[in-house]
Amino acid sequence: MSAYAVRRIAATALAAGSVVAAAAMPASADSDHDHGYGHGRHQSYSNVVLGDIQYDSPGRDDWSNRSLNGEWVEVTNTGRRAVDLDGWSLTDRSGNLYRFDDLRLPGRATVRVHTGFGRDTRRDVYQGSRDYIWSNYADKATLRDNRGRTVDTHSWGYRR
Numbered sequence: 001m002s003a004y005a006v007r008r009i010a011a012t013a014l015a016a017g018s019v020v021a022a023a024a025m026p027a028s029a030d031s032d033h034d035h036g037y038g039h040g041r042h043q044s045y046s047n048v049v050l051g052d053i054q055y056d057s058p059g060r061d062d063w064s065n066r067s068l069n070g071e072w073v074e075v076t077n078t079g080r081r082a083v084d085l086d087g088w089s090l091t092d093r094s095g096n097l098y099r100f101d102d103l104r105l106p107g108r109a110t111v112r113v114h115t116g117f118g119r120d121t122r123r124d125v126y127q128g129s130r131d132y133i134w135s136n137y138a139d140k141a142t143l144r145d146n147r148g149r150t151v152d153t154h155s156w157g158y159r160r
Contacts, residue, residue: 047079047081047083048105049143050074050075050076050143050152050153050154051074051075051076051110053072053073053074053154054070054073055071055134055135056134057070061132063131063132065116065118066116067116068114068129068130069114069115069117069126071134072113072115073113073141074110074113076110077106077107077108077110079108080107082104082105082107083104083105086100086104087101088145089143091141091144092141092142093135093138093139094133094135096129096133098127109122112124113125113127114127115134135157137157138156139155139156140153141153
């Protein structure tokens with residue numbers, strides 16, 4: 001087989017893999033995602049990032065607690081050491097605020113922040129809202145540390 005044929009087959013395989021990977025991504029993965037303090041200037045909390053976001057609650061939006069809790073944002077500690085999230089905050093573009101209280105996120109662990117009401121655990125915490133927070137069309141989640149510094153952002157939709 002010629003070198004040209006080998007390069008052509010490799011290029012085709014890479015292109016096919018890209019198409020499959022793009023098709024397999026959840027809707028929330030097709031967005032802007034900034035880690036650290038503004039494009040990497042200072043990243044002391046670079047191990048804590050926003051993970052998956054379920055901004056469109058599955059099923060009909062009937063404002064039931066179950067439906068509200070179908071909306072959530074994951075906060076993940078990718079590092080090995082635990083991080084104290086006490087005083088950290090999660091906000092949307094409209095200014096809705098969730099403040100973490102007395103939560104230590106272990107290394108390589110994730111906590112889901114649900115919109116509605118529930119009993120906080122190590123894996124799930126609840127904002128206690130009676131209304132949907134995350135826009136299905138366009139929004140931006142911002143995670144800030146206890147000093148108000150932006151740690152990570154995640155946007156989706158037409159306004160970024």
